[in-house]
Amino acid sequence: MRAAAFTGFGGPEHVSVESFDDPSPGPGEAVVDVEACSLNHHDLWILEGHLWIGEDDLPFVAGMDVAGTVSAVGDGVRNVEPGDRVLLNPSETCGSCRYCREGPENLCERFNLYHGGFAEKAPVEADRLVQVPDDMDLVEAAALPVAYMTALRMLKMADVEVGDRVFVPGATGGVGVAATQLIDALGANSIGTSTSARKLERLESLGVDHAIESGDPETIQSAVQEIGPVDATLNHLGGEFSDVGMNVLRRGGKMVICGGTAGPTSELTLSDLYLNNKQVIGSTMGTQRDLEQVVGLVADGEFEPVVDQTYALADTDQAFADMSDRSAFGKLVVTPDAE
Ligand SMILES: NC(=O)c1ccc[n+]([C@@H]2O[C@H](COP(=O)([O-])OP(=O)(O)OC[C@H]3O[C@@H](n4cnc5c(N)ncnc54)[C@H](OP(=O)(O)O)[C@@H]3O)[C@@H](O)[C@H]2O)c1
Ligand SMILES: [Zn+2]
Numbered sequence: 001m002r003a004a005a006f007t008g009f010g011g012p013e014h015v016s017v018e019s020f021d022d023p024s025p026g027p028g029e030a031v032v033d034v035e036a037c038s039l040n041h042h043d044l045w046i047l048e049g050h051l052w053i054g055e056d057d058l059p060f061v062a063g064m065d066v067a068g069t070v071s072a073v074g075d076g077v078r079n080v081e082p083g084d085r086v087l088l089n090p091s092e093t094c095g096s097c098r099y100c101r102e103g104p105e106n107l108c109e110r111f112n113l114y115h116g117g118f119a120e121k122a123p124v125e126a127d128r129l130v131q132v133p134d135d136m137d138l139v140e141a142a143a144l145p146v147a148y149m150t151a152l153r154m155l156k157m158a159d160v161e162v163g164d165r166v167f168v169p170g171a172t173g174g175v176g177v178a179a180t181q182l183i184d185a186l187g188a189n190s191i192g193t194s195t196s197a198r199k200l201e202r203l204e205s206l207g208v209d210h211a212i213e214s215g216d217p218e219t220i221q222s223a224v225q226e227i228g229p230v231d232a233t234l235n236h237l238g239g240e241f242s243d244v245g246m247n248v249l250r251r252g253g254k255m256v257i258c259g260g261t262a263g264p265t266s267e268l269t270l271s272d273l274y275l276n277n278k279q280v281i282g283s284t285m286g287t288q289r290d291l292e293q294v295v296g297l298v299a300d301g302e303f304e305p306v307v308d309q310t311y312a313l314a315d316t317d318q319a320f321a322d323m324s325d326r327s328a329f330g331k332l333v334v335t336p337d338a339e
Contacts, residue, residue, distance in 0.1 A: 003119030004316035004334065005059035009049030012324065015317035018059055023123035025074035030126040032086060036142035037117030038065040039332045040174055041261060044323050063117025064090035066124060067132065067142035077126040086129040087141045089291045090114035106285045118316050120336045130291055133299045143305035143331040147174035148294040151182050151234065153286035154256040158232035162187035167230040167248055169220065169241045171208065172199040175258065177330040179234045180208050181303040191227060193220050199329045217244045224248040232256065239263025246272060254279045306330030312338050
């Protein structure tokens with residue numbers, strides 16, 4: 001089979017299509033013929049050499065958000081069979097630790113992530129597959145796992161309710177657009193930011209309640225404060241945006257953090273945190289139930305996942321270039337079976 005592999009670390013020039021042996025399913029596994037796999041910033045972190053994948057792992061096939069058709073199953077697989085249209089929750093959990101037993105399973109002590117979706121075939125843990133309804137496009141389905149499942153879990157961690165006001169710094173990427181759409185679906189109000197007027201126009205057409213065009217933390221803070229105190233901040237940018245995210249919260253408000261695109265550390269004003277009884281909460285990925293819920297919301301017509309562009313396997317390098325230069329809006333999807 002063919003796969004788009006990282007052959008080194010740095011920029012998109014290290015992404016090329018390579019040949020690999022066809023996978024066969026081990027016990028508990030299913031092989032998925034991949035129709036679509038979306039990019040996440042996590043894949044870009046790997047390509048840039050920021051994560052734990054090293055030279056010994058090359059050539060490395062990234063890609064977590066696998067959607068396709070089951071072509072083979074291994075011993076003991078009962079939940080799917082060949083021909084099923086499926087979507088992968090790329091969370092790998094041990095099944096036996098305290099969190100796997102009592103939940104939520106995304107806290108698993110041996111939590112890991114699946115990689116390998118930028119390929120014609122992907123061998124995956126069968127019990128991490130979710131059935132995709134017949135009338136749901138697999139390209140749209142591939143947009144859902146990491147971005148939408150993570151955003152839904154963050155909204156749950158923040159206890160967001162109907163009518164709440166939620167601030168999303170950097171609202172035009174995978175997690176940002178997902179958050180905006182889910183906030184709308186929950187009947188809450190969103191405030192989103194971007195440095196790009198073009199991307200903000202698209203966010204407005206999706207129904208964001210307040211759009212702020214700026215990348216400057218102070219400007220963003222004043223603009224949000226003019227709108228009013230927020231109940232929750234969903235923060236995937238980190239860096240200097242965490243302080244802004246805290247400062248705009250109402251008393252007792254919650255900031256949920258899932259990433260640090262703008263910087264791995266943040267400074268917080270502790271007196272604001274304790275005197276105003278605010279909360280800072282970390283969150284990673286979501287549960288199988290969270291993913292099933294986002295699939296259900298799409299099936300019910302609550303929102304359509306936003307896919308900006310699709311790419312043939314041979315153009316996976318271009319997809320990484322488009323994520324890296326911040327030109328993408330929403331999700332970018334590689335379609336390995338398209339020419
Ligand atoms: N913990 C988890 O489970 C989890 C899950 C998903 C994602 N994440 C993390 O969340 C982050 C977002 O992931 P994603 O896939 O949604 O990424 P993405 O699609 O690349 O996000 C693009 C968005 O981030 C903004 N942005 C990019 N670089 C920026 C910078 N240096 N300063 C300020 N804003 C910047 C862009 O703003 P403009 O519109 O101004 O260009 C755009 O709104 C990543 O750090 C990722 O690792 C974590
Ligand atoms: Zn576990």
